[in-house]
Ligand SMILES: Nc1ncnc2c1ncn2[C@@H]1O[C@H](COP(=O)(O)OP(=O)(O)OP(=O)(O)O)[C@@H](O)[C@H]1O
């Protein structure tokens with residue numbers, strides 16, 4: 094029932110573009126699809142289909158393979174190369190199962206239909222594709238809505254600089270353009286590369302990351318390009334490299350600034366013709382990989398010093414994505430804290446609920462040289478120490494708890510709190526007692542919180558309360 098209603102909804106708004114050079118076939122298919130409630134348009138070959146894409150914006154393509162000018166395969170390749178994903182049904186000659194399966198596998202067609210077309214089969218397939226494309230559209234809409242609320246993939250950030258990054262990522266992800274992610278350590282370069290992958294049509298393919306700084310020069314080429322058995326001492330078996338492993342997906346070249354110059358030259362060649370030769374190998378393997386590079390070193394400096402090739406820089410830096418340091422987007426700290434508290438509760442099976450205003454204020458003043466990674470570590474520690482309830486200043490690392498920082502944070506938090514009225518004639522002891530009682534009233538008897546506000550240890554607070562209890566008892570039972 095649910096599926097049926099989804100199909101009804103889908104059909105009403107699904108646009109099918111029928112591409113076939115035979116006019117009778119084309120018009121017959123269009124008439125059939127229209128009679129089932131689909132919106133249709135036709136094109137006589139791939140070329141015309143491409144021209145109609147933006148005006149008609151089809152959700153489904155139904156295409157013949159053999160056509161003049163641009164044939165079916167060329168059309169699908171053109172779409173993929175331009176980052177356009179439209180589920181495609183391919184029409185094949187009867188008995189040509191092999192070509193049909195090849196097209197599905199190689200070009201990612203949705204399915205095939207053998208000629209002569211059986212209306213029942215066509216209708217079923219169209220409805221299925223339509224329902225699926227609606228689900229994808231809904232998921233994309235939901236993803237977009239979320240990203241406006243400060244989440245994109247695993248990235249959190251509602252500040253202006255992060256929203257600009259998100260907008261850029263949403264634009265580039267569907268394409269195959271080379272992206273260079275830059276930013277200080279811990280700003281989220283790897284998460285950004287993953288977001289690009291998951292938001293792209295390659296999301297179903299592999300995501301492979303290689304850290305160019307962590308590998309000795311001798312190993313990096315074998316890791317990148319693979320090797321044949323016996324290519325070098327220790328190459329006991331033939332091994333595919335990262336490029337081959339990332340075929341159909343995304344390859345992150347992390348810390349690209351640390352790649353040796355000789356390897357840079359080989360990488361450039363692979364990027365230029367999408368072919369990889371394994372070390373010790375003769376033949377070349379064609380690969381389809383989207384490359385994202387990341388670095389925390391300004392590559393312009395490395396180029397000046399002669400440690401990074403300028404031509405490779407231009408090849409990788411088609412679209413730069415600079416990530417802001419955390420101190421440049423302090424408004425994101427509360428949002429990041431709550432996302433990280435949730436993560437850490439899950440990881441350590443804790444029940445921290447939130448973070449006190451005083452603790453948050455200390456975090457907001459910090460300079461964060463280690464960026465979000467440093468914040469993540471601070472929150473991880475705090476969640477474990479807090480166990481449950483609110484994260485307090487005392488749960489932060491000692492370096493955060495300088496007396497001045499604590500006083501400033503508490504003062505900021507206390508602004509606008511109820512005051513205690515103390516007429517002249519009040520003794521120091523009475524004043525202290527009134528202040529303690531008023532603070533406890535304010536914290537609804539939360540003694541940890543009260544001690545924090547009062548700037549005394551919990552132990553001192555307990556001792557004072559005990560002494561009041563004792564003096565009350567004395568008052569009631571004199572002698
Ligand atoms: N915007 C963000 N939202 C949520 N978590 C983030 C964000 N940015 C970074 N992180 C977290 O910070 C840590 C570091 O992120 P990541 O590894 O992507 O940084 P990086 O820039 O690649 O760092 P490095 O230069 O040290 O390799 C990870 O634990 C990641 O989950």
Ligand SMILES: [Mg+2]
Pocket residue numbers: 282283347
């Ligand atoms: Mg990294």
